[in-house]
Amino acid sequence: MPGTLTSRLSATSETISLQPGPAYELWQLIRTLSSQVWKDFYVVFVSAVEAAEGGALELSDCQKLMARIYGERDAARGAEKTLLWMLSEAGEVADAYVKNSKNIGPELADLLAWMLSTCNVLGIDIQKEFLSRYSAGCPRCGQIPCICPVL
Numbered sequence: 394m395p396g397t398l399t400s401r402l403s404a405t406s407e408t409i410s411l412q413p414g415p416a417y418e419l420w421q422l423i424r425t426l427s428s429q430v431w432k433d434f435y436v437v438f439v440s441a442v443e444a445a446e447g448g449a450l451e452l453s454d455c456q457k458l459m460a461r462i463y464g465e466r467d468a469a470r471g472a473e474k475t476l477l478w479m480l481s482e483a484g485e486v487a488d489a490y491v492k493n494s495k496n497i498g499p500e501l502a503d504l505l506a507w508m509l510s511t512c513n514v515l516g517i518d519i520q521k522e523f524l525s526r527y528s529a530g531c532p533r534c535g536q537i538p539c540i541c542p543v544l
């Protein structure tokens with residue numbers, strides 16, 4: 394994402410137009426901070442505010458959020474390594490399940506994040522792909538719910 398944090402904050406202040414309240418005060422606090430540590434938090438916060446103002450969070454919003462947080466790093470890493478990290482994360486989900494770990498939720502979130510990063514690197518709009526494949530029901534039998542034999 395181009396520009397300094399300050400310029401990004403200034404640009405954003407014109408577009409998110411928060412009302413006075415706790416969120417506004419928090420945003421003002423973030424605005425006074427300039428350390429690198431706050432960058433990711435700021436991106437997540439603004440995205441959450443935008444999602445709240447725009448209605449329900451959609452899968453495409455999640456993909457855009459990953460692009461904002463990791464887009465440059467994902468592009469530098471490339472498709473092959475990003476795909477391998479995604480598969481590695483799937484292994485961590487399996488590991489958490491086998492160990493009956495409470496981390497399975499966060500691990501699934503990480504897997505989704507890596508999948509969305511992979512989509513960003515490959516230029517795939519996953520919400521569009523998902524709806525095109527599943528919105529009419531099971532791709533095999535065409536039914537909702539699916540009537541195929543259980544695998």
Ligand SMILES: [Zn+2]
Binds near residue numbers: 540
């Ligand atoms: Zn089916």
